[in-house]
Every structure is written in structure tokens, then in C-alpha cells.
Amino acid sequence: MNAPQADHLKAVSDAALGEDEQAAQNYFDQLISEDSRVEPRDWMPEGYRKTLTRQVSQHAHSEIIGMQPEANWITRAPSLKRKAILMAKVQDEAGHGLYLYSAAETLGTPRDVLNQQLLDGKAKYSSIFNYPARTWADIGAIGWLVDGAAICNQVPLCRASYGPYGRAMVRICKEESFHQRQGWEILYELSHGTPEQKQMAQDAVNRFYGPALQMFGPPDEDSPNSKQSMAWNIKRFSNDELRQRFVDMMVPQAEALGLTLPDPDLKWNEERGHYDYGKLDWNEFKSVISGHGPCNVQRMQRRRAAHSEGAWVREAAAEYARKMEAHNAELIGA
Amino acid sequence: MSDTTQNTREWPLWEVFVRSSRGLSHVHAGSLHAPDATMALRNARDLYTRRNEGTSVWVVPSDAILSSDPDHKGGFFESAQGKSFRHATYYTKSEGVKHL
Numbered sequence: 001m002n003a004p005q006a007d008h009l010k011a012v013s014d015a016a017l018g019e020d021e022q023a024a025q026n027y028f029d030q031l032i033s034e035d036s037r038v039e040p041r042d043w044m045p046e047g048y049r050k051t052l053t054r055q056v057s058q059h060a061h062s063e064i065i066g067m068q069p070e071a072n073w074i075t076r077a078p079s080l081k082r083k084a085i086l087m088a089k090v091q092d093e094a095g096h097g098l099y100l101y102s103a104a105e106t107l108g109t110p111r112d113v114l115n116q117q118l119l120d121g122k123a124k125y126s127s128i129f130n131y132p133a134r135t136w137a138d139i140g141a142i143g144w145l146v147d148g149a150a151i152c153n154q155v156p157l158c159r160a161s162y163g164p165y166g167r168a169m170v171r172i173c174k175e176e177s178f179h180q181r182q183g184w185e186i187l188y189e190l191s192h193g194t195p196e197q198k199q200m201a202q203d204a205v206n207r208f209y210g211p212a213l214q215m216f217g218p219p220d221e222d223s224p225n226s227k228q229s230m231a232w233n234i235k236r237f238s239n240d241e242l243r244q245r246f247v248d249m250m251v252p253q254a255e256a257l258g259l260t261l262p263d264p265d266l267k268w269n270e271e272r273g274h275y276d277y278g279k280l281d282w283n284e285f286k287s288v289i290s291g292h293g294p295c296n297v298q299r300m301q302r303r304r305a306a307h308s309e310g311a312w313v314r315e316a317a318a319e320y321a322r323k324m325e326a327h328n329a330e331l332i333g334a
Numbered sequence: 335m336s337d338t339t340q341n342t343r344e345w346p347l348w349e350v351f352v353r354s355s356r357g358l359s360h361v362h363a364g365s366l367h368a369p370d371a372t373m374a375l376r377n378a379r380d381l382y383t384r385r386n387e388g389t390s391v392w393v394v395p396s397d398a399i400l401s402s403d404p405d406h407k408g409g410f411f412e413s414a415q416g417k418s419f420r421h422a423t424y425y426t427k428s429e430g431v432k433h434l
Contacts, residue, residue, distance in 0.1 A: 098366065098381055111344060
């Protein structure tokens with residue numbers, strides 16, 4: 001079906017002269033206007049390559065950092081079943097990170113460079129992961145609201161014009177729906193338990209609802225890069241369109257939980273056929289994304305520690321591979 | 335020391351192909367980094383078959399794959415173009431005749 005995606009795959013050139021840049025740009029424009037896909041070895045504008053490298057690698061970093069708030073709860077999950085589920089979910093997040101790094105690499109930046117950008121604090125990741133998971137109910141709210149917002153954002157990305165990104169998103173979206181349902185079920189169990197448990201669920205929803213809506217990014221008028229991303233068929237819907245879609249889906253789901261969403265301005269608008277919702281706290285968003293959230297420092301410290309504590313494993317594996325290769329070469333030479 | 339340089343170098347890239355069930359071909363699933371073929375195969379299992387997506391997995395060093403050049407796709411695939419007589423639909427006289 002799909003050709004291998006590594007961009008450094010050797011190519012056999014069947015002509016001595018390359019096409020000139022303008023012809024290449026025309027071909028790229030044609031692919032985009034036909035809503036076709038761009039593949040790794042195609043010519044693409046530098047801006048397209050840069051935008052995608054940044055977006056896909058930030059997305060990968062988010063998956064990797066996103067393991068932390070949930071991994072903190074593996075040992076404290078209330079039953080063996082919940083521990084097993086949570087471990088599977090955290091493992092999925094690692095997998096999603098790796099799919100995305102693979103896709104990002106096809107754009108020409110090596111994996112270790114991308115990883116180093118995260119470790120050096122030069123690359124951003126989704127600011128939602130700078131909030132702590134304070135109670136078990138937060139694990140439910142993260143699954144339902146955070147993964148729910150991620151799905152809403154990611155389903156249209158399955159049709160992104162860059163082939164490897166779209167293919168990675170298809171795989172990810174399939175797996176995310178388990179994440180959202182298990183989160184909703186955690187909240188359902190709590191909201192149908194004791195009054196204290198129900199309150200715990202409500203508190204978690206109150207904490208995560210606003211930040212989850214901010215995951216779609218700033219309002220359209222403050223999102224200057226969106227236009228270009230949409231022209232390139234990377235992004236299919238604007239931030240506000242996706243946010244609206246998400247709010248409309250969440251209201252009945254919250255009702256089914258017997259919980260409320262923390263927004264006094266939330267109400268059905270007959271004329272628009274959508275729910276109206278209140279203003280979000282964009283100052284908080286800016287402050288968290290620029291490093292002043294409750295857990296930014298902790299998340300980065302943990303990531304760096306995990307990387308350096310794992311160094312001996314990487315070194316041992318590489319050394320073993322080197323020795324085996326030398327051993328085999330000796331046998332062949334004998 | 336040369337060993338240190340060796341160890342800190344990035345693990346090579348492998349392409350992963352998965353056979354989803356018996357009777358079907360292996361299909362490209364994605365890529366991963368691993369120090370050697372055995373680890374590549376294990377990582378491929380963990381990364382691409384967490385939900386029974388496969389009955390068999392191949393891993394291939396990425397730099398062992400030779401690919402056609404997309405910049406010259408017109409020329410490279412030219413001989414297949416304009417030869418509609420290679421398709422059954424080219425032959426229309428037999429319309430209405432059964433089992434043909």
C-alpha cells in the first residue's frame with residue numbers, strides 16, 4: 001500500500017537533469033489543489049517542511065510528556081484491572097510518540113535532534129500536560145476531556161496533506177477512542193458512587209474542562225499560522241470550529257455522567273444550532289505555555305532524568321550490536 | 335574513545351512490514367530505530383502489534399531499500415501510460431456476451 005517513508009532511502013535517478021524549482025512548486029501546488037498527498041521524497045516548499053516538522057515533533061513531544069501525569073497513578077490505581085488498563089494507556093502514549101517521531105523524521109530532521117530539542121527546552125509540547133493529576137478522578141477527566149479534545153483535533157489530521165503524518169494519525173485515532181471511553185467510565189463509576197466520590201468526579205471535571213477547551217489553540221483571530229496550515233491542507237478546520245464541535249459533543253456526555261460543565265454561560269443556541277460557551281482564560285493559557293504552569297519544571301526534570309537514567313540501556317544495546325557484528329564479520333572472514 | 339562515539343551514535347532506522355492475517359501480504363506499517371535486527375523485531379512487535387494487528391512482522395534496514403525517484407516519475411513510469419489495451423475494459427465489442 002504505502003511506500004517506505006524514510007526520506008533518506010536511496011533513489012535511482014532516471015534522468016540527468018532535475019526539474020527546476022518552479023516546475024517543482026507547480027507540481028506541489030497541483031497535489032495540494034487536487035487534495036492529494038505529499039510524500040517524503042517529493043519536493044516541498046521550505047515553509048511547509050518547517051511547519052510540519054515543528055507541528056509533528058511537538059505532537060510527538062506531547063505524547064511523551066503526556067505519559068507522566070498518568071504514570072504517576074499506575075501504582076495507586078484502585079484495582080488490578082485499572083492498573084492494567086492504565087499501563088496499556090501509558091504504553092499507547094509512548095507508541096504514539098514513536099509513530100509521530102517516525103513521521104517527523106521523514107521530513108529530514110534526525111530523531112536525536114528532535115529529542116534533544118525537547119530535552120533542551122527549545123521545543124514546546126501541549127500545555128495541558130503541565131497540570132497535575134491530583135486525584136484518581138483526574139485520570140478519568142484526562143481520558144474523557146483531554147483525550148476527547150485530542151481526538152476531536154486529530155480526526156481531521158488523518159487527512160493531512162503530508163502522507164506519513166496522516167497515516168500516523170489514523171493509527172493514533174484508532175487507539176485514542178479506548179482512552180476516552182475508559183476515562184468516561186472512571187468518571188461514571190465515581191459519579192454513581194458515594195456523594196464524596198461524585199464530588200471528586202465533579203472537581204476533576206471542573207479542573208480539566210477549561211484547559212481541555214484551550215487545547216484547540218487560541219481563538220481564530222489570534223492564530224495567524226492557521227490560515228497557511230489550512231491552505232496547505234494540513235489543518236482542515238479552524239481552532240474555533242473544532243472547539244465548538246467539542247463543546248457540542250461534551251454537553252450530552254456530561255449529562256449522561258450526571259455531572260455539570262463549569263461554565264455559567266453554556267447554553268443551547270437554537271439559531272446557531274450550537275452551544276454558546278463562555279470566554280476562556282487565555283492569560284492562563286499563555287502563562288502555562290510559556291513555562292509558568294504548575295508542573296512545567298517537574299515535567300522537564302523528569303524527562304531529562306529518564307533520558308539520562310536510560311543511557312546505560314542504549315549504550316549496552318549498541319555495544320552488543322557492535323560486538324555481534326564484529327563476531328559475525330570474523331566468522332565470514334574465517 | 336572510539337567506543338563512546340559508537341555508543342552515542344543514533345541507532346539505525348528500520349522499516350516495519352506487518353502481515354495482518356494469513357493470506358494477505360505484508361504491508362508497510364512504519365519505521366523505528368533499533369541497534370540490531372533482533373531488537374528491531376521486538377520493538378516492531380511492541381510498537382505496531384499491540385492489538386493483534388499482525389500474524390507476522392518483517393523488519394528491513396531502511397538504507398537497504400532502493401526507491402524510484404519521485405522527481406522523475408513521468409519518465410520512469412512512461413511505458414505503462416497510453417497502453418489502455420492492457421486493460422480488459424479496452425475491448426468493448428463483446429458487450430452483452432456472457433462470461434467474457
